[in-house]
Amino acid sequence: MNDSGAPFPYRLIATDLDGTLLRSDHLTVSERSRSALAAATAAGAAHIVVTGRSAASTQPVLEALGYQGLAVCGQGGQVYDAGAGRLLTSVTLDRRSAAAALEKIEAEVGEVFVAATRDGLHGTFLAGPGYSYYPGQRVRTFTDRAEVWAEPLGKVFLQHPVLSDDELTAAARAVVGALVDVVMAGPGMVELLPPGLTKATGLSLAARRLGVRAAGTIAFGDMPNDIPMLRWAGHGVAMDGAHPELLAVADEVTAGNDEDGVALVLEKLLANRA
Numbered sequence: 001m002n003d004s005g006a007p008f009p010y011r012l013i014a015t016d017l018d019g020t021l022l023r024s025d026h027l028t029v030s031e032r033s034r035s036a037l038a039a040a041t042a043a044g045a046a047h048i049v050v051t052g053r054s055a056a057s058t059q060p061v062l063e064a065l066g067y068q069g070l071a072v073c074g075q076g077g078q079v080y081d082a083g084a085g086r087l088l089t090s091v092t093l094d095r096r097s098a099a100a101a102l103e104k105i106e107a108e109v110g111e112v113f114v115a116a117t118r119d120g121l122h123g124t125f126l127a128g129p130g131y132s133y134y135p136g137q138r139v140r141t142f143t144d145r146a147e148v149w150a151e152p153l154g155k156v157f158l159q160h161p162v163l164s165d166d167e168l169t170a171a172a173r174a175v176v177g178a179l180v181d182v183v184m185a186g187p188g189m190v191e192l193l194p195p196g197l198t199k200a201t202g203l204s205l206a207a208r209r210l211g212v213r214a215a216g217t218i219a220f221g222d223m224p225n226d227i228p229m230l231r232w233a234g235h236g237v238a239m240d241g242a243h244p245e246l247l248a249v250a251d252e253v254t255a256g257n258d259e260d261g262v263a264l265v266l267e268k269l270l271a272n273r274a
Helices: 017-021 031-042 055-065 095-109 145-150 165-176 199-210 224-232 261-271
Strands: 012-015 046-050 070-073 078-081 086-090 113-118 125-127 153-159 181-184 190-193 217-221 235-239 252-254
Touching (some): 031 261, 055 070, 070 199, 078 199, 095 165, 095 190, 113 145, 181 224, 199 217, 199 224, 217 224, 217 261, 235 261
Parallel strands (some): 012 217, 217 235, 235 252
Antiparallel strands (some): 070 078, 078 086, 113 153, 181 190
């Protein structure tokens, strides 16, 4: 790496977690990626996590990393101050709209498997019958779907017994109208969100707090839910094996998450400083 003392070319590094910064265990970051991020921040950049995970699900990962900065969680719905341990913003999903959207989706594609995240810093992940979740994930199961609508929500997750994630996403978008937004965030993660909410929404709020503009941001992602973030940033990087829709909008493609793709880009930028 170049030790000339020249500043890092971007003031903000925005990284998705699953499939991007985290290895495929959904928990750990390689030493190489840690070192590259540390070198970039030492050269003047700030690092911000931007994830579809709720703040409650993100906290254990951030604690393991010793991360103390801002994190954009819940697909942009939450801005979390890890150092202070508090939510700065939180956007909830209108439950009546979500319930109506779900009814329309099931009228079109048949029964779906449902999960949801409760609002708040310690919001519970609820999973209904048939819904498949990561091993080790903290989950409260339910049998009566009415439990989903009983308290404020961040978002709702859908899985289908036959349709692929892309097919379910397309079918859902075709029938929900303006009730909710639908996004595919990863394998088995088709999500219903408040209308207009994206990772770019939360990232722009967090960047404003840090005094950084889009042009000064480099963003990394792997799934369609990362498209708004990569489009917002001055430079968007897709991981190898990323979803085709994301690859189509990326400025650059790097190696996969298990091959230190984030680190490779940062190391190159550090080495090329004037």
